[in-house]
Amino acid sequence: MNLFRLLGDLSHLASIFILLHKIQTTRSCRGISFKTQALYVTVFVARYLDLFYRYVSLYNSVMKLFFIASSVYILYLMKYKYRPTNDPSIDTFRIEYLLGPCVLLSLIFNYKFSVTEVLWSFSIFLESVAILPQLFMLQRTGEAETITTHYLAALGVYRALYIPNWIYRYITEDGVVDPIAVTAGLVQTGLYIDFFYVYFTKVLQGQKFELPA
Amino acid sequence: PEEEKTHDEL
Numbered sequence: 680m681n682l683f684r685l686l687g688d689l690s691h692l693a694s695i696f697i698l699l700h701k702i703q704t705t706r707s708c709r710g711i712s713f714k715t716q717a718l719y720v721t722v723f724v725a726r727y728l729d730l731f732y733r734y735v736s737l738y739n740s741v742m743k744l745f746f747i748a749s750s751v752y753i754l755y756l757m758k759y760k761y762r763p764t765n766d767p768s769i770d771t772f773r774i775e776y777l778l779g780p781c782v783l784l785s786l787i788f789n790y791k792f793s794v795t796e797v798l799w800s801f802s803i804f805l806e807s808v809a810i811l812p813q814l815f816m817l818q819r820t821g822e823a824e825t826i827t828t829h830y831l832a833a834l835g836v837y838r839a840l841y842i843p844n845w846i847y848r849y850i851t852e853d854g855v856v857d858p859i860a861v862t863a864g865l866v867q868t869g870l871y872i873d874f875f876y877v878y879f880t881k882v883l884q885g886q887k888f889e890l891p892a
Numbered sequence: 893p894e895e896e897k898t899h900d901e902l
Contacts, residue, residue: 688902726899735900742902790897799899841901860901 680738681847687840688742694833695749699756701826707764708757710827712816714774716757718809720750726802728795769819772812781805788859803859807867810834814874823888832878835871842868 702708727743734740757765785801813831817823823831841864848855882888 684901691902729899733898735898739900739902746902796897844901857899857901 681844681851683840683844683847687837687844690833690840691837692742692745694830694837695746695753697826697830697833698753699749701824701830702753702756702761705824705826706761708761709764709766710816710820710823711757711765712770712772712813713754713757713765713767714770714772714812715809716750716753718774718777718805718812720747720754722802722806722809723747723750725798725805728798770812770816771819772815774812777805777808777811781808790859800859803863807863808870810867810870814870817874818890821890821892825882825888828874828878828882828888831871831874832882835868835875838864838868838871 698711702711723743723746727747730740730743781801781804784804785797789796789800810831817831845856845861845864877888877890
């Protein structure tokens with residue numbers, strides 16, 4: 680564990696609390712992509728199967744359980760409690776275009792051709808693109824509630840912080856590198872660049888998140 | 893048999 684990873688994980692936690700706060704206070708999941716949230720459940724379940732057979736640390740287990748539980752809870756809120764505020768007609772990204780390539784990539788690139796390792800790889804590849812339905816929705820509507828942009832910013836910061844974490848680990852842990860996680864992580868962080876540009880130049884200056892027409 | 897990699901990151 681190092682500071683970058685810890686702050687990254689805390690940012691990830693924060694993003695989930697921001698999202699829950701947004702849904703509960705506005706009593707609405709407007710502007711949130713159900714597809715992206717469903718992909719995150721898939722990611723966490725596929726990756727954290729090792730909860731059943733491997734113990735890393737209390738921190739690790741608690742975080743994994745939290746990420747699974749909170750992501751399932753968010754789906755429940757969207758699908759049942761605040762269902763009328765969820766508008767599937769603007770959540771139109773075709774996730775089969777993400778799932779298919781991720782299945783294929785995980786079958787080719789994995790650390791061992793076993794069910795759990797392929798699922799782990801799949802979860803890494805899928806996480807890297809899971810935000811796309813959400814960003815696509817944002818692009819389509821051209822605007823977002825400020826709180827929703829804080830959610831996305833926290834998620835982006837989490838991903839960005841994992842990069843110095845890998846550099847730090849490479850230096851301090853004698854050249855240790857996880858090529859699958861790093862490659863997918865760089866792609867994932869890259870997807871946030873456009874968003875961050877608007878976030879920093881507009882939202883943090885007190886303006887509404889609006890994309891140019 | 894080769895051991896499975898321990899993934900210690902979240």
